[in-house]
Amino acid sequence: MTAPINNVERGVIYTFYSFKGGVGRSMALANVAALLAKWGYSILVVDWDIEAPGIERFYVRENPRIAELRATKPGVVDLVQAQSEGKRLSWRDCLIDVEVGSNSSRLSLLTAGQSGDDYSARLYALNFPELFEKHNLGAYIEDLRDEWASAFQFVLVDSRTGVTDIGGICTVHLADILVLFFTTTESSMEGALHVLHRARKAQQSLPRDRKQLLAVPVPARDESRTEYEKATEWKQRFGDRFGDLYRDWLPGGIKPQDAIEILRIPYVPYWSFGEQLPAIVEGTADPGSLGHAYQILARVLGARLDWYKALEGQTPVPPIAKLRELDARWLGRHRPAARLGLMNSGLEGFMEIWHVCLNAFVEKSQRELLSAARQAQVHIVGWPIGVVLEDEDRPKSTNDGILAEISTKNLPGRTFDYWTLNRSGDFYAMMSLFEDDPDEHPSRRVIYFDTRIVRATEALLHCANLYKLLGLDPNVDIELGLRYGGLRERALTAASPFRRNFPPPKNLLEDEVTVGPVTFRLGAIETEIVSLVKRLCEPLFMVFDFAEFPDDIYQQFATAFLSGKLLTR
Numbered sequence: 001m002t003a004p005i006n007n008v009e010r011g012v013i014y015t016f017y018s019f020k021g022g023v024g025r026s027m028a029l030a031n032v033a034a035l036l037a038k039w040g041y042s043i044l045v046v047d048w049d050i051e052a053p054g055i056e057r058f059y060v061r062e063n064p065r066i067a068e069l070r071a072t073k074p075g076v077v078d079l080v081q082a083q084s085e086g087k088r089l090s091w092r093d094c095l096i097d098v099e100v101g102s103n104s105s106r107l108s109l110l111t112a113g114q115s116g117d118d119y120s121a122r123l124y125a126l127n128f129p130e131l132f133e134k135h136n137l138g139a140y141i142e143d144l145r146d147e148w149a150s151a152f153q154f155v156l157v158d159s160r161t162g163v164t165d166i167g168g169i170c171t172v173h174l175a176d177i178l179v180l181f182f183t184t185t186e187s188s189m190e191g192a193l194h195v196l197h198r199a200r201k202a203q204q205s206l207p208r209d210r211k212q213l214l215a216v217p218v219p220a221r222d223e224s225r226t227e228y229e230k231a232t233e234w235k236q237r238f239g240d241r242f243g244d245l246y247r248d249w250l251p252g253g254i255k256p257q258d259a260i261e262i263l264r265i266p267y268v269p270y271w272s273f274g275e276q277l278p279a280i281v282e283g284t285a286d287p288g289s290l291g292h293a294y295q296i297l298a299r300v301l302g303a304r305l306d307w308y309k310a311l312e313g314q315t316p317v318p319p320i321a322k323l324r325e326l327d328a329r330w331l332g333r334h335r336p337a338a339r340l341g342l343m344n345s346g347l348e349g350f351m352e353i354w355h356v357c358l359n360a361f362v363e364k365s366q367r368e369l370l371s372a373a374r375q376a377q378v379h380i381v382g383w384p385i386g387v388v389l390e391d392e393d394r395p396k397s398t399n400d401g402i403l404a405e406i407s408t409k410n411l412p413g414r415t416f417d418y419w420t421l422n423r424s425g426d427f428y429a430m431m432s433l434f435e436d437d438p439d440e441h442p443s444r445r446v447i448y449f450d451t452r453i454v455r456a457t458e459a460l461l462h463c464a465n466l467y468k469l470l471g472l473d474p475n476v477d478i479e480l481g482l483r484y485g486g487l488r489e490r491a492l493t494a495a496s497p498f499r500r501n502f503p504p505p506k507n508l509l510e511d512e513v514t515v516g517p518v519t520f521r522l523g524a525i526e527t528e529i530v531s532l533v534k535r536l537c538e539p540l541f542m543v544f545d546f547a548e549f550p551d552d553i554y555q556q557f558a559t560a561f562l563s564g565k566l567l568t569r
Contacts, residue, residue: 011042011149014301015175017159018182019191021052023220024265025181026158030058031279031294033156034100036302037107038280044095044152046110048170049160050077050123053112057275059098069096070111077113077123079144084126084135091144101280108152128166141173142208149176154301163195171199172206177305178215179297180245181265184234189241192217196245214249214305217242218297222264235260249305253372253471262311263300265293311474312523326356326479327426330400338405338418338430345407345416349433349447349486351455353385354426355463358477358519362425362470366397369421372469373402378458380564382434385455385462386419386427425470427463433486434495446504447487448495449541449549453557456482456536457529461562464525474523481517482536492544505545515539530558 018025029045037043047055056066063069074082074094082089096109113119131137148155159170171178178196182188196215203210219238224231239257246256268290271278284295296311303310331354342350364372370388373395377384387406388395395404401422408415414436419429434451463480488511491504518535520528534554541547 009153011152011155012301012304013145013149013155013157013174013176014179015157015159015170015177016179016181017171017192017195018161018180018188018220019195020183020185020188021161023181023183023188025220026055027058027271027275028181028218028220028265028294028297029156029158029179030055030275031277031291032298032301033107034059034277035279035284035295035298036154037098037100038105039298039302040105041153041302042151043107044110044148044155045098045107046076046148046155046157046174047112048076048166048174049158050112050166051160053115054275055158056096056098056109056111058277059100059109060275061277061281062099062101066096066098067115071115073111073114075111075113077119077126080126080131080137081122083137083140084131091147128169138173138206141169142206145174162191163198168199168202171195172202175199175213176211177301178213179301180215180217180242181220182217182238183219183221184231189238193241212248215242215245216249216263216297216300216305217245217260219260219264221267223267224264235264249307251307251468252375253467253469254307254473255471258471258473259307262296265297266290308468308474308523312521312527323359324356324361324424325358326354327422327424330422330426331428334403334418334420334428335430338428341405341407341418342416342430342432345414345432347414347416347432347436349436349490350416350430350484351433352483352485353429353459353480355478355480355517356426357467357472357522358479360472360476362423362472364423364425364470366402366423368470369402369423370395370397372466373421375469376462376465378461378465380561381454381458383415383417383431385429385431385458386421386466387417421466425467425472427466435490436486445490447490447492447507447540447544449492449537449547450557451495452540453533453537453554454561456533457558457561459536460520460525460529460532464522467522472522474521476522477519478522479517479519480536482515483512484515484540485512487511487513487543490544492541492547505547507543507545510543513540513543526562529562530555533558 016025016029033043033045045055047053056070059066073096074089079089079091079094091110094110096111098107098109100107157170157174160166180192180196182192200213203213222231238260243256246259250259271290279291279294282289282291284291286292299310373386374388377386377388389406393404393406395402401420403420404417406417416432421427435446435448459482460480463478467478487507489508491506493504515536518532520532
């Protein structure tokens with residue numbers, strides 16, 4: 001994962017909080033910060049756990065002199081003290097540069113304060129209620145917050161535990177998003193929830209408008225590998241208690257239980273001795289390692305809680321884990337019915353689509369299927385693939401799923417659409433060709449190459465939308481195939497008159513062309529879509545006297561469609 005180029009977005013401030021200590025919160029923050037810095041993001045780490053400081057110790061291996069630097073550099077306590085005394089102290093003068101790994105990556109560290117024998121005395125001399133009331137500390141912290149978010153892409157704040165004035169600064173004033181760490185105790189869970197609700201209520205009284213404070217609940221010290229049954233029971237309780245917090249930012253099809261399973265931080269005794277960075281020392285390749293768990297959390301935070309973007313490429317299902325195939329009996333029942341409906345409509349050409357998830361099981365009700373189908377439509381060109389109407393042609397419930405058959409043979413601009421989605425998530429559709437609209441295109445013996453590229457793009461995007469809405473993990477494998485019919489004696493041209501700059505080649509032999517299937521990871525659809533579209537279109541174009549198009553044509557149409565534009569006119 002790399003940093004955005006010329007990033008202009010405001011930085012995000014994540015406060016790492018736990019109601020109780022000993023859950024690995026600071027260690028997680030230090031590792032996540034190191035990974036984000038290694039990936040090229042600009043990172044500020046702030047040690048606001050000023051009563052129990054020491055985040056810098058995690059970076060001793062990388063920077064042996066870091067303890068000496070803290071003794072000479074001011075930090076959070078010194079900034080607050082200067083504000084109380086009306087003195088000027090720039091936070092930029094307090095930063096310590098920390099090298100991470102072996103690729104010269106760096107992050108910036110603002111420690112709890114300049115260490116020394118008088119640190120405790122200086123800390124306990126600060127009367128925070130009085131500082132807010134008489135020394136305008138609240139406005140000062142808001143200014144710090146704005147300046148940090150302007151200077152860094154991500155700010156990670158280590159908060160004090162419990163319910164304290166110091167912790168309130170981190171959770172109320174500083175945080176855009178709370179990263180809540182908790183363990184398998186009622187007090188740990190309820191304490192984290194209490195602090196979140198308290199912070200949300202307090203933010204409503206701030207002089208500056210804030211969006212609702214989001215939270216990323218992170219189960220810590222997970223022992224699923226040694227106490228599977230008990231861990232499973234507690235993960236269910238986590239889902240019950242924190243479900244609403246996950247749903248605030250998870251995609252509609254992803255369940256809180258799925259997030260808990262992926263975000264949990266395993267307990268590995270080896271790394272509990274001293275302050276260490278397993279994500280750097282051990283690496284992140286082993287899916288069962290602590291480093292890998294920190295990497296998942298870092299990706300979620302680095303993607304600004306975009307779940308699919310965060311998990312793209314992570315823990316992919318092995319190729320051998322092909323658990324299911326398209327239901328051949330189900331397909332064999334619907335394909336003849338669709339072809340008969342097409343013939344009765346008086347139309348000839350068609351595009352047929354089918355797809356299936358290979359390594360995950362879906363079991364949805366007809367009502368859930370209809371909801372997903374309605375939301376999955378891509379409204380950019382004509383009637384969308386899998387069109388959902390609300391009149392007498394609306395989808396019908398069947399024993400094994402839902403079915404829609406739409407024919408407009410008695411209306412101007414004849415079309416035919418037949419699609420079905422079964423309870424296992426298999427999708428099949430047959431639709432008449434856009435090129436065969438007799439009112440708009442009197443010559444029915446053509447195929448438009450630009451329209452076919454757009455429709456193949458739509459087929460992939462609709463497929464991805466549908467499976468995301470059905471709750472499938474980004475790393476599952478999807479298989480999708482196309483078939484075209486009614487092709488013989490057609491000429492290959494363009495829908496756009498501006499693109500008809502070549503002699504239209506004809507197909508004199510083949511009436512049908514089957515393409516694929518192609519296989520792709522659900523979460524990688526947008527990054528791979530151009531190459532997938534090309535693979536879905538090339539065999540069709542080939543029968544038109546070896547017609548082919550350069551990659552930039554596929555790139556142009558596919559990327560325009562993804563951004564909501566249509567270039568065929």
